[in-house]
Structure formats: structure tokens, C-alpha cells
Amino acid sequence: MNFNEFELHEDVLNAVDSMNYQQATPIQEQAIPHIISGKDLLACAQTGTGKTAAYLIPILDKVAHEANEHTGALILVPTRELAVQIDQQIQGLGYFVGATSIAVYGGNKGPEWDQQKKALTQGADIIIATPGRLIAHLQLGYVHFRDLRHLVLDEADRMLDMGFLGDIMKIMSYLPTERQTLMFSATMPSKIGELAKRILKDPEEIRLAVSRPADRIDQQFYLARDEQKLPLLMHLLKGVENISMVLFTSRKSNVEPVVRALRKLGLGAHGISSDSEQGEREIVLRDFKNRQFPILVATDVLSRGIDIDNLSHVVNYDVPRDPEDYVHRIGRTARAESKGTAMTFINEQDQKYVLKIERLFEKELEKKSVTAELGLGEAPVFEPQRFRSGVRNGNNRNKKKKDGHGAPTARKPHRDARPRDTSAAASVTATPVEGVAPSAEADRKPKRRNKRRRPKKDQPQTVNPTEAQAS
Numbered sequence: 001m002n003f004n005e006f007e008l009h010e011d012v013l014n015a016v017d018s019m020n021y022q023q024a025t026p027i028q029e030q031a032i033p034h035i036i037s038g039k040d041l042l043a044c045a046q047t048g049t050g051k052t053a054a055y056l057i058p059i060l061d062k063v064a065h066e067a068n069e070h071t072g073a074l075i076l077v078p079t080r081e082l083a084v085q086i087d088q089q090i091q092g093l094g095y096f097v098g099a100t101s102i103a104v105y106g107g108n109k110g111p112e113w114d115q116q117k118k119a120l121t122q123g124a125d126i127i128i129a130t131p132g133r134l135i136a137h138l139q140l141g142y143v144h145f146r147d148l149r150h151l152v153l154d155e156a157d158r159m160l161d162m163g164f165l166g167d168i169m170k171i172m173s174y175l176p177t178e179r180q181t182l183m184f185s186a187t188m189p190s191k192i193g194e195l196a197k198r199i200l201k202d203p204e205e206i207r208l209a210v211s212r213p214a215d216r217i218d219q220q221f222y223l224a225r226d227e228q229k230l231p232l233l234m235h236l237l238k239g240v241e242n243i244s245m246v247l248f249t250s251r252k253s254n255v256e257p258v259v260r261a262l263r264k265l266g267l268g269a270h271g272i273s274s275d276s277e278q279g280e281r282e283i284v285l286r287d288f289k290n291r292q293f294p295i296l297v298a299t300d301v302l303s304r305g306i307d308i309d310n311l312s313h314v315v316n317y318d319v320p321r322d323p324e325d326y327v328h329r330i331g332r333t334a335r336a337e338s339k340g341t342a343m344t345f346i347n348e349q350d351q352k353y354v355l356k357i358e359r360l361f362e363k364e365l366e367k368k369s370v371t372a373e374l375g376l377g378e379a380p381v382f383e384p385q386r387f388r389s390g391v392r393n394g395n396n397r398n399k400k401k402k403d404g405h406g407a408p409t410a411r412k413p414h415r416d417a418r419p420r421d422t423s424a425a426a427s428v429t430a431t432p433v434e435g436v437a438p439s440a441e442a443d444r445k446p447k448r449r450n451k452r453r454r455p456k457k458d459q460p461q462t463v464n465p466t467e468a469q470a471s
Contacts, residue, residue, distance in 0.1 A: 001023065001024045001029045002022075002023060002024070003016045003017075003021060003024060003057075006024075006032050006033065006036065006057075006058075007036055008036075008057070008058075008061050009061055009064070009065060009097075011064070011096045011097045011098075012057065012060055012061045012064070012093075012096070012097055014096045015060070015092075015093040015094070015095065015096035015097055016057060016093070018092070018093075018095075018096065019092055019093060021053065024050075025049055025050035025053075025054070026045075026049070026208055027043060027045040027049050027050055027051055027054045027206065027208055028050050028053060028054040028057070030043075030206045031043055031054040031055065031058075031206060032054060032057060032058050034204045034206075035054075035055060035058035035059065035180070035182065036058045036061070036062075038180055039180070039202075039203065039204050040180060040181050040182065040200040040201050040202065040203035040204070041181075041182045041183065041200075041203055041204050041205075041206070042183045042185075042192075042196045042200060042203045042204070042205045042206070043182070043183065043184050043185070043205075043206040043207075044184075044185050044186070044187070044188045044192075044206065044207045044208065045184070045186070045206070045207075045208040046186050046208070046210050046211065046324050046327060046328055047155070047186050047324075047328045048328050048331055048332075049208065049211075051154070051184045052086060052089060052154070053089070054184075055075075055152050055154075055182050055184065056086070056089060056090060056093060057093070059073050059126070059150050059152070060090070060093055060094060060097055060099055060126075061097075062149070062150065063099055063125045063126060063149075063150070064094075064097035064098060064099045064125070066149065068123070068125065068147045068149075069123060069147055070123030070144060070145070070146065070147040070148075071120075071123050071124060071125065071126070071127050071145060071147065071148055072125050072126065072147060072148060072149055072150065073125065073126045073127070073148070073149070073150040073151070073152070074126075074127050074129065074145065074148055074150070074151050074152070074175070075126065075127070075128045075129070075151075075152040075154060076129060076130075076131055076134070076151075076152065076153050076154065076159065076168065076171070077128060077129070077130060077154045077155060077159075078130065078155050078158045078159045078162055078164065079130065079158075080103075080105040080106070080107055080130060080278055080281070081281065081285065082154070082155065083103040083104070083105045083128045083129065083130055084103050084105070084282065085307055086103070086128045086154070087101050087102065087103035087128050090126055090128070094125075094126075099125045099126060100119075100124045100125045100126070101124055101125060101126040101127070101128065102115070102116060102119040102120075102124045102127060102128070103128045103129070104116045104119075104120070104127055104128065104129035104130070104133050104134055104137065105129065105130045105133050105278070106130065106132060106133040106136075106278075107277065107278035107281075116133075116137065117137065117142065120137055120142065120143045121142050121143070123147070131159065131164045131167035131168055131171060132164075132167060134171060135167055135170060135171065138170075138171070138174055143174070145174055145175050145176065146176065148175055148176055148179060149176075149179050149180060150179065150180045150181075150182070151175060151179055151180070151181045151182070152181075152182045152183075152184070153168070153181075153182070153183045153184065154184050155184070155185065155186065156183045156184060156185040156192055156195070157185040157186060157187045157188075157189060157191075157192055158186070160189075160191050160192065160195065165191075165195070168195075169198075172199060181199055181200055181201070181203075183195070183196055183199075183200065183203075186322075186324050186325075186328070187322060187324050188207065210323075210324050210327055210360065211327070212327075212361065213327055213330055213331060213334075213342075214331070214334045216334040216338070216339045216340065217330055217331075217333060217334045217339075217340050217341070217342050218339070218340070218341045218342065219330065219342050219344070219365070220341065220342065220343045220344070220368065221343075221344050221346055221354065221365055221366065221367045221368060222236075222343065222344070222345050222346065222367070222368050222369075222370065222371075222379075223346050223367050223368065223369045223371075223379040223380050223381075223382060224345045224346065224347060224371055224376075224379055224380075225347055225348070225371075225377075225379070225380055226347055228371045228376045228377060228379065229317060229345045229347075230257065230258065230261055231374070231376055232345065232370070232371060232374065232376065233247075233258070233261075233315065233317075233343075233345075234261060234265060235374055236343060237262075237265065237267070238265070240313075242312065243267070243294045243295065243312050243313060244291070244294055244295075244310070244311050244312045244313070245294065245295045245296070245311060245312060245313035245314065245315060246295075246296045246297075246298060246308060246311055246313075246314055246315070246329075246332065247295065247296070247297045247298070247314075247315040247317055248298060248299070248300070248314070248315065248316055248317060248318070248320070248329060249297065249298075249299060249317040249318055250299065250300060250317075250318040251299070251318070252273040252274065252275055252299055254297075254317060255271035255272075255273050255297050255298070255299065256271060258271070258297050258317070259271040259297050262295055262297070267294060267295055268293035268294050268295065269293065269294075269295040269296070269297060270284045270287070270288070270293055270295075270296060270297070271284075271296070271297035271298065272284050272285070272296070272297075272298050272299075273298070273299040274299060284296070285308075288308070289308065296308075308332060309332055310332075310333075310338070311332045311333040311340065312333060312340060312341065313333065313340065313341045313342070313343065314329055314330050314332055314333050314340070314341075314342045314343070315342075315343045315344075315345075316329065316330075316342070316343070316344040316345065317345055318345070318347075318350060319344055319345075319346055319350035319353040319354055319357075320353065321353055322356075323353075323356045323357045323359070323360040324360075326344075326357050327360070329342075330342035346367060346380075346382070347380060348380045351380075351382060351383070351384035352384050354367070354382075354384070355384050367382050
């Protein structure tokens with residue numbers, strides 16, 4: 001579907017043409033008519049499908065032609081990087097329609113705060129904000145959203161994962177009840193549906209299936225313990241030329257060690273995480289996009305929504321918890337009919353997440369075990385069922401102890417036979433209180449199961465020393 005077929009103003013169509021948008025993507029084709037009609041919307045589509053333009057284009061069409069003295073649209077996002085990126089897209093599109101915007105996020109210095117305050121008080125047409133920083137401004141009393149007509153929650157599932165639900169609901173209390181609300185999410189867990197019921201009014205719903213990765217992507221899965229991952233990575237990258245790679249890790253503590261190891265191989269690498277200063281993060285991202293260095297090591301701060309494409313390699317140092325995140329990460333490579341490589345390291349704890357990816361792809365994935373051949377030691381065996389069976393066995397043992405059926409376990413006599421420090425046990429189990437005689441049972445350490453039982457009525461109760469003195 002061509003953008004000319006939508007009921008958009010001429011200046012917005014010129015803006016779309018300047019961005020070289022040709023055909024509307026499926027999410028744009030379905031979402032734009034609903035947004036233009038003023039309906040609330042709940043849309044689920046994986047990142048990278050054009051969700052941002054799906055709401056920016058119709059909102060710009062409305063905001064630019066509405067008589068607003070103050071802010072007309074608010075877009076809430078989970079990360080600073082996504083806020084900056086959306087602001088840049090609005091600047092590109094807004095040039096033709098005369099719309100103003102600003103990104104409001106934390107991690108910056110005094111001048112940026114003053115600039116944000118000025119935009120919030122004077123009323124930029126569109127505000128893109130992370131929840132925490134916006135609340136900081138709202139609490140100071142100078143922000144007014146009385147003219148606001150459009151609210152967008154982008155990457156809503158990620159915001160809930162990051163614990164922003166309370167912040168989102170608090171922000172809602174500052175907004176007019178009569179408004180258009182749009183929720184965009186890459187996944188649709190139950191908590192998204194619950195939030196939609198609270199903030200959306202008779203919404204339209206769009207759910208697009210997650211697309212499969214391109215066949216041109218060489219997906220490689222390696223079994224490796226945490227201490228084996230770095231030397232394995234060094235081996236796999238030897239001899240690779242013309243590399244452009246993003247390495248994702250779920251731990252901030254991994255970023256610097258990986259960067260140092262890559263530099264020892266003579267590879268230019270830089271890292272960013274939530275601990276990095278905002279200015280530093282922006283410079284690193286800009287230089288990487290401009291091919292100033294070949295390898296970017298990043299935490300989940302770049303897992304979604306950030307516009308980095310045309311990579312030769314993507315490395316998942318840890319398996320993503322959501323299979324949709326895996327699809328989006330590796331989809332950054334093998335663009336424009338080129339080929340790409342996606343490498344994923346699997347330790348013992350991440351094996352259950354591989355099962356989710358296999359269920360999404362409806363096939364079993366090959367897992368390679370090469371660490372022993374490289375002299376790095378044996379790789380972990382792929383046994384994801386071991387963790388679940390361990391839980392079941394543990395529950396069975398507990399049930400056996402509770403109901404008292406069957407012979408006692410081998411560990412019970414061993415635990416009872418341990419020497420005890422009766423004085424220490426008494427100090428832990430009963431605090432001496434004036435006028436209250438300690439129980440004889442307090443002289444020996446009680447069994448673990450008795451801790452969950454209520455004390456019998458004829459046993460003396462432990463008294464708070466402060467209460468005893470007060471009485």
C-alpha cells in the first residue's frame with residue numbers, strides 16, 4: 001500500500017517522501033487508518049517492522065494541524081537511546097510540517113535539564129520521554145499537559161519488564177482523560193493486556209506474527225560455560241575480515257573484559273551500558289554507525305528499537321530471554337540480500353531459553369560443542385530438562401518430610417548428628433527477657449521444619465525486649 005492512499009495532508013506526504021518511504025509495512029498499513037480515525041490502539045509487532053513510523057506519521061499529521069498552545073502528543077519509551085532516535089525521526093519528518101519535539105531523559109547535565117524544562121513549559125508539539133525523568137519534571141509543578149490529545153507507549157512490554165508500571169500510572173494522573181492512547185509492544189504477555197484494560201478505551205487490536213530470520217543468516221549455537229565464552233569468541237573471530245559486529249551481553253560486568261580482549265586481538269572495539277555517561281553513549285553509537293570502529297559491545301540497552309543495521313556478525317554472549325528479541329537481534333545482519341552470521345553462547349542456565357527459540361522456529365537447533373577440542377575444557381551438556389526435574393524432585397522430598405510417610409532421608413540423621421553449639425542456638429532462638437524463663441527447647445537448635453510451625457499454647461512466647469522494658 002502506498003502512503004498516498006492514506007488520508008494524510010500534503011505536507012506530511014512530502015515529509016514521508018523525503019524520508020524515502022516507499023510502501024507501507026504491514027503494521028503501518030493496519031495502524032495508520034485507526035490512528036487517523038482517532039481510535040485507541042493496541043498493536044503487537046516485532047521490533048524492526050516500522051512501528052515507530054506507524055504512529056509518528058499520523059500523529060504528526062494531527063499535531064501539525066491542531067490548534068495546540070502546549071504539548072499535543074507524549075511518547076513514553078523505556079530507554080534514552082530510543083528517545084533520542086525517535087526525536088531524530090520527528091526532526092526529519094517535522095521539517096516539512098513545522099512540528100517541534102524534544103527528548104526528555106536522564107543521565108545528562110544541567111544545560112540539558114534546563115533545555116528540557118524550557119520545552120516542557122513552553123510546549124513542544126511532541127515530547128518523547130523516559131518515565132523516570134518525566135516524573136522528576138512533573139513533580140516540580142511547571143509541566144502542564146492540558147492540551148495533550150495523544151499518548152503513545154512504545155515498547156510497552158519492555159517498560160513493564162523494567163518496572164515502570166508505577167511510573168506510567170503516575171504520569172497518567174497528570175494527563176487529560178479525553179485523549180487518544182496508543183500502545184505498541186513487541187510481545188503480548190498477560191500484563192500488557194491488563195495494562196491495556198486500564199488505560200485504553202474500546203481499542204482496536206493488531207497482532208502480527210513474528211517473522212522468521214532470513215535463510216541467509218548462518219545461525220551458530222555453541223555450548224560453553226561462562227569462563228569458556230571469551231576464549232571461544234577469540235577463536236571464532238580469528239581470521240575474520242571486514243567485520244561489523246554487535247555483541248550483546250545481559251551483564252554490565254562483561255562489557256569491559258570483552259572489549260579489552262578484542263583489542264588485544266587488534267580489533268577496534270568499544271562498549272556501552274547503562275553505567276555509561278549519556279554523552280559517551282551517543283558518541284559511541286554515532287561512531288559505530290559511521291564505521292569508525294568495527295565492534296560494539298552492549299548490554300540490553302540496545303536490544304530493541306535502536307537503528308543499527310547491515311552488520312556482518314551478531315553475537316549473543318548470553319541467550320536472550322525472549323525469542324522475539326533473538327529474532328530481532330540477528331535480523332540486524334543479512335540485510336539487502338547479503339549474508340550474515342549470528343553466534344549464540346549457551347551456558348547451563350540459558351538452556352531453557354533455547355527451548356523457547358526452538359518452539360518459535362518449530363524445529364530443533366544444532367548446538368555445537370567445541371571447547372574440549374580447543375583445550376578449554378568440556379562444554380556443558382545440553383540438558384534443559386535437568387533444571388525442571390530438579391525442582392520436581394525437590395518438591396517430592398519436601399512433601400515426604402511434611403506428611404511423615406516413608407523412611408527418613410539419608411540427610412536427616414546426618415543433620416541431627418552434627419555437633420551443636422547450644423549457647424549459640426539459644427541466643428538465636430530465644431532472646432533473654434527479664435521475667436520470662438527461657439524454654440528448655442531453646443537450649444538446642446530446632447529442626448528446620450519446626451520453624452514453620454506455630455508455637456504451642458503451653459510454650460512460653462518470645463517477647464520483644466523493648467516491650468518487656470516498657471511494661
